[in-house]
Amino acid sequence: MFGQYKRIRNEWVGVLTGKGLSYGGSLARTEATGYGLCYFTREMLKDLANTSFQGKTVVISGSGNVAIYATQKAQQLGAKVVTVSDSNGYIYDPNGIKVEVVQQLKEVERARISEYAKRVPGSEYHEGSKGVWTVKCDIALPCATQNEIDEESAKALIANGVMAVAEGANMPSTPEAIEAFQKAGVLFGPAKASNAGGVATSGLEMSQNSERLSWTFEEVDAKLDGIMTSIYKAASSAAEKYGNKKNLVMGANIAGFLKVADAMKWQGAV
Secondary structure, three states, rough: HHHHHHHHHOOOOOOOOOOOOOOOOOOOOOHHHHHHHHHHHHHHHHHHOOOOOOOOOOOOOOOOOHHHHHHHHHHOOOOOOEEEEEEOOEOOOOOOHHHHOOOOOOOOHOOOOOOHHHOOOOOOOEEOHHHHOOOOOOEEEOOOOOOOEOHHHHHHHOOOOEEEOOOOOOOOOHHHHHHHHHOOOEEEEEHHHHHOOOHHHHHHHHEEEEEEOOOOHHHHHHHHHHHHHHHHHHHHHHHHHHHOOOOOOHHHHHHHHHHHHHHHOOOOOO
């Protein structure tokens, strides 16, 4: 698509994201959504609970890019991730998910996640992807699909003592689930803020294209970390200003609305 765009328009501009590295793509784009989710969650834990990923048990749904790299980054930050899933069922590995095995299965072999249990002693495969939310944990990161956490699943997480939920997929929690989390005092990071790392890094890719530069993985990752930290601060500041610092759903909505409204105002659109 990018090649044909260049041919038709006779110009090179950063109009498409996720390009190959040899023709304008960015390092860390593949990892960005999962990494960004963990950076947002880290800030939420630090600010609202005075804690971190260190020593926490994390459940993650999905086994695609977002889930794989959220697992990798959460483990780098000191957590133990004990689940991944696909549409058929989920893996429970009490010793911590081995990311390289999931990558081999999903990125190379395109196999079902059930194969993980055949390769990793001590792990268990369970039919039914929703069962992942019945696993006891401190932090839950839904990274699979829309509406995967319903009210029943939310209540199961709450009953098992979850302290924080942050969304890596697009709207993975139903409105009823979000209400249940908020009523129970569970920290909740909404997708419109917590899973912004992918599109943020698309913006970084566009910047590199405009400048004819190619940043290192570490440079892109550091910029992503800064962006996700800023997104968290914008949401939490708006939530606090309007009456409920812990309500990041409200905060993200208000911060996003004000950003667009201010831009429209100062550019004469209203």
